[in-house]
Amino acid sequence: MARIRSSSSSSKFRYCNPSYYLKRPKRLALLLIVFVSATFFVWDRQTLVREHEVEVSNLTDEVHRLRDMLEELKSKAVPNDPVEMQRREKVKEAMVHAWSSYERYAWGNDELQPQSKDGVNSFGGLGATLIDSLDTLYIMGLDEQFQRAR
Secondary structure, eight states, rough: OOOOOOOHHHHHTGGHHHHHHHSSSHHHHHHHHHHHHHHHHHHHHHHHHHHHHHHHHHHHHHHHHHHHHHHHHHHHHOTTTTHHHHHHHHHHHHHHHHHHHHHHHHTTEEEEEEETTTETTTTTTSOHHHHHHHHHHHHTOOOOHHHHOO
């Protein structure tokens, strides 16, 4: 006697019936593997998100702590300490001396060789000193030199 299939509506839901998989162990194994893999993927993603949120929270706390320390240091600093002002001027003079020597003898080269007063391209000719000193010139308030270097 031939097997008669039940109505088409029951065939749609045959994959939901556990007996379907008990009769087909390979499909049951495949279903378990897919389920376990999906679970690991979702679990791993959630763990990464939680770790990221914790790291962001820690960094935010650190930023607030550093801001508080900076404000505290600003309030304690003596703005017109004569020794500190002298030191700043000496550092600025040294920078101007080094920068003017670089401009005169090695403009556009990577480095200045101070004894031979020659420019050397030891970093492939990228103008390493020029690029490296831009922030120093700006911070020290040497606007004219900064504009020429830029």
